Each structure stands twice: as structure tokens, then as C-alpha cells.
Amino acid sequence: MTLNKAWTLASHPTGWVSEENFKLLVSPAPVPKEGEVLVKNLWLSLDPYMRGRMNQQKSYAKGVEIGEVMGGETAGVVLESRHANFKPGDTVTAPSGWQLYCCLKGELLTRVDASKAPLSTFLGCLGMPGRTAYFGMKDICTPMPGETVLVSAASGAVGSVVGQLAKAWGCRAVGIAGGEEKCNYVVKELGFDACVDYKAGKLFENLKAACPQGVDAYFENVGGEILDTVLRLMNLRSRITICGLISEYNSPEPYGIKMFRSILVNRIKVQGMIVFDWLERYAEANQALLDLLSAGKLKYRESVLEGIERAPEGLIGLLKGHNFGKQLIKLA
């Protein structure tokens, strides 16, 4: 008998997540009902938004309840199908959650063509993080050629795509990342014009030097003190996409943004986003990102842990910035 392993939420964290917040359940693999598809998950994506879902209070979406399987997207292969659109062997992405096997209605699956790119990239630069970067840039940051685009968490799954889109669209791309190794990667591998190490001190001075014409568009993944500092460098009529505020997810006391007046003085447009709002335009983003990848202009890096047992460790590390590139769990 095939066994499923699934991570459930054992308790709501306060502050930092710990391994005690999770519980691993082992049970027989599920059997598909009419209209359902049995997927064997090969990759699990770990993403910062998962921290919000572990809270009791409202975040983007409904939270995970105690005893429920942790939510998350996987890439896998169809083992058995009772839905007309899928057959065994198809490669798909699916909202399976943190588990090895899952039965889902066919409508919830997305078929992906693993002959065009490695399966795992459909969870990264060709998946939700890539689409997030694409729509946040195109519809909110709206950068013009020659403008300066700044992005925090620049070596991460979303940030790395943001900067490469900025370059592809004729902008100056500047990143913020933690540590010399990540900054070197962002400039030398991803092709950003500059990257500032927020752990090195003198953040304002270093950002000012990296953005001599100020910042026209800022793609925010971090928040807190970094956001407060960047607000001092924003240009007149600049735009800020608020995609994530990871610095706050684990903090019981929110950071107080002191430079809010910059939004008034510089007539800045600030907008919060979640990629699901662009559901009807996913095909546009998928094609643009695949074209860029095929042209060798979309590089990516994966931070892979092997075995579903390591999923909690992976999320905890991601929230602390220990990952380097898109965080994945290799399930099989």
C-alpha cells in the first residue's frame, strides 16, 4: 500500500515559526473519486505568504486551521485520472499542500509542458512567483525605459524576476539583498546594475549611491526599516508595488513607517497586490516569462531540500532569509 505523508498545522505560531508548529501525518494514499485526479507530487514550493496563513487573524486569504494540511503549490505527475482532461503521466501544478499524494478536482490542476523547461521552474520563475513579478511590474510599477527600478529580496523567487524584467524593459535594475554572496549573484549572474547589502550598514547611503537618479519604481517584498529607507529615495510620481512585507510576518509588534509623508510630497502611488487578482491574464505572463527564459534572459536559482520531512525547516529558513533562490522541497 502506498503511504501518504502530510504536514498539518499543530499550533499557531506567535513570532517566529518553530518545528513544533507542525505535525507529520502518515496515512494511506487517497483514491480519486469521479472528476478527480490523483497526483504524485515531485516538488513542493515554499513561499513567504505561508506565514500569514498560519496566523489566526485574517491575512490575504483564509488561514490554515489546526489539524489541516498546510497549504501550498506542488508540481507533480498524474498517477490516475477520473477527469477527461488528464491522463496518467501528465505533468501538472496543483494546490496540493504539503503532502506526497493528493486527489483534486481536475479543474484545480494546471497542465505544464515539462519539455519546455524543468518541472520545478513552473513553481518558480515560470509559476506563481514569476507571474507575481510580471503583473506587479507591468501594472503597478509601470516602469519606462531609462527609469530606475529597485527591488528588495532581489535574489529571491520574485525579486530575481523583477530585476530581469526591468533589464529586459530597458530600465536600470537595482537590488537589495542580505549578504555579499547574494549581492554578487544578483549583479554577476542575474545582470542587475547594482545590488545593496542591507546587512552591511549605511543602507541609505549605499542605496543613494546605487540609485544616483533616485528610484522611479520600487517592488517591495520586505517592508519595515528597508521600506522606510527607500521612501527617502523615491522620485516624484514614482510607484511602489507592495508584494510582501516579510520583515513583519514574524514580528509581534509591527514596525512604524516614519517616512509615510514621502507618499504625499512625491505624489507616489503605492499598491498592495496578490497575483490571484490577475487570474484571467495568467497566459500572458506565462508566455512572456517562457519567451524570456528561452532567450536566456531569465536566470534562476533554486534552494532545494530533499524529502518532505524537511518542509518545516525549509519554511523557517525562508522566513529568516537563509534560502538562496527559490525555496523548494524535492519530494521524490
Next chain:
Amino acid sequence: MTLNKAWTLASHPTGWVSEENFKLLVSPAPVPKEGEVLVKNLWLSLDPYMRGRMNQQKSYAKGVEIGEVMGGETAGVVLESRHANFKPGDTVTAPSGWQLYCCLKGELLTRVDASKAPLSTFLGCLGMPGRTAYFGMKDICTPMPGETVLVSAASGAVGSVVGQLAKAWGCRAVGIAGGEEKCNYVVKELGFDACVDYKAGKLFENLKAACPQGVDAYFENVGGEILDTVLRLMNLRSRITICGLISEYNSPEPYGIKMFRSILVNRIKVQGMIVFDWLERYAEANQALLDLLSAGKLKYRESVLEGIERAPEGLIGLLKGHNFGKQLIKLA
């Protein structure tokens, strides 16, 4: 010989403005050169933005320098014209500054028809504050019929127009104002659906009761703790116009906004504005506001001090919220 009186900046304030920051100069009235018009100012508008211009650091626009006449808009009558478009007796608004007489190039004047509305209203609901309300509402708050529109400083020159536009456009209009008298005026005279007294305590609870469906559009004139509280009540995909942050203008230490994450969680659009960005569409706003006034749907209240000598007192009172309605100085 006709004497001019003009208030100049004597020193940059730190924190609250005081009368010592100003110096009154008396000199002969100026004589127009070719292309100029001599205006006798009848009304001086006092506005919160003037506080920013008294600083040494950058705000919206270039600041006033020590010894310069304080900037500001006036309504007056043409005494002498050396410009083809104006003749003596014409009524105009003009960027004259805080003085009784001014010679300006004709291109800087705006002719207004004082037969359609009292001259002073062209500095208030039919002037810059009215246009600010109109464009901030129409282009940023973008309220739909049935939505809840909240505005701070609701009895003020801008806020009072915001709420009446909300009602005219089929929305629920809720105000925030300081004190029972202002709140009563906002509801009973201006026709808002509700108004919350921020001085009465329990701001969050009272706002929640006044906005049972949450807030879809917020027009911000105040900032600080009021903004932080309102952020907790904003709906999904709501909009915030940042028009002013008067609570911060006199504070040496800015308030830290703790609820910034609401912008992410609720995908809020926040945008700073200054009405000059809509210069090409002033005629649209002027007509819409005049139509509303003519239909009896745009009420206003003026807080008038007599004599140019009282201008510093007027600005200080305005910054402390002592005015009740549009703050004006009657010059003659």
C-alpha cells in the same frame, strides 16, 4: 500714496509656527510694468500646505526664503492693467502672497465671474480646495455608488467638498472632525451620513459603527494616528487619496504608521496628490463644482479674520484646527 502691507518669513519654524516667524513690511504699492496687472487683494486664502513651504527642507514645492513674502492665493480686483486680457474692475484670483497689492504678469491671473458666486468662494469650494477634492475623489478614490467614502478634516475646505461629492455620486459619506460642533455641522448642514469626533476617544470603535460595511475610499487630510486607525477599517481593493498630513506638519518626530500591512493584505491603492498635476482639467472641475453649488448641493462655511495683520494668527489657528470652515483673511 497707497501703501502696501506684506507678511514676510522672518525665520523657519521648528515644530509649531509662532508669530515671531513672520515680519510685516510696509512699502509703497507697486506699479505695473508692461504685461503686468496691478491687483488689489480683497481675500487671502490660508491653507495647510503653507506650513510645508516655511520649512528649509523640500516639501511639495520650493520653500519661502527668509525675507520673502509668504506665498498664497488671493481673490481681488484689477486696479490697473498693462495686459490685453484684463481691465480695471475685473475680478481675479492670483498667486499674490500675503499682501494687499501685487503686480503680476497677466498670464498668472485667473478671471472669475463674481456674479455667479461670492468672490471668496473662488478661494474655497470653487477654487483650489474644491478642485483638490474633485480630482482626488474622481481620479484616485474612484468611488462607486453604494460605497462608503470616509474623509478626515471633514468640516474643512477640502473635506467638506469631498463628502458632498460622495453624496452627489450616490455614496455613503462619513467624516472625521474635531469636536461635537464640527461633527454636527458635517451631518446636519453638509448632509454627510455620519461624522466621528476624533477628540472623543474610541476612534476605532466609533468609526467601525459609522462604517458598518467598512471603508471603500478614504480621503486623507490628517495622517498620523487617524490614518493608522482607518487602515484597520479599509476594505479589499479600497483606495486612499493622500491629500494632506496636517497632524505631522508641526511635529519634529514623524508618527510611525504601524498598520502599513493593511495595504498588502487588502490590496489597497494609496496615492499622494497635489492639485497642480490636474492643471489641464481645471475647467472640468470648476464647472462640476459650480453646477453643484447652483443646485444647492455644495454648502460651505468660511472662517474669516479681518485685516491682513491677523494672517499669522489665522495660519497658526488653522494648523491647530481652530478654524471652522475655509480659513480666509478679509483684506478690504
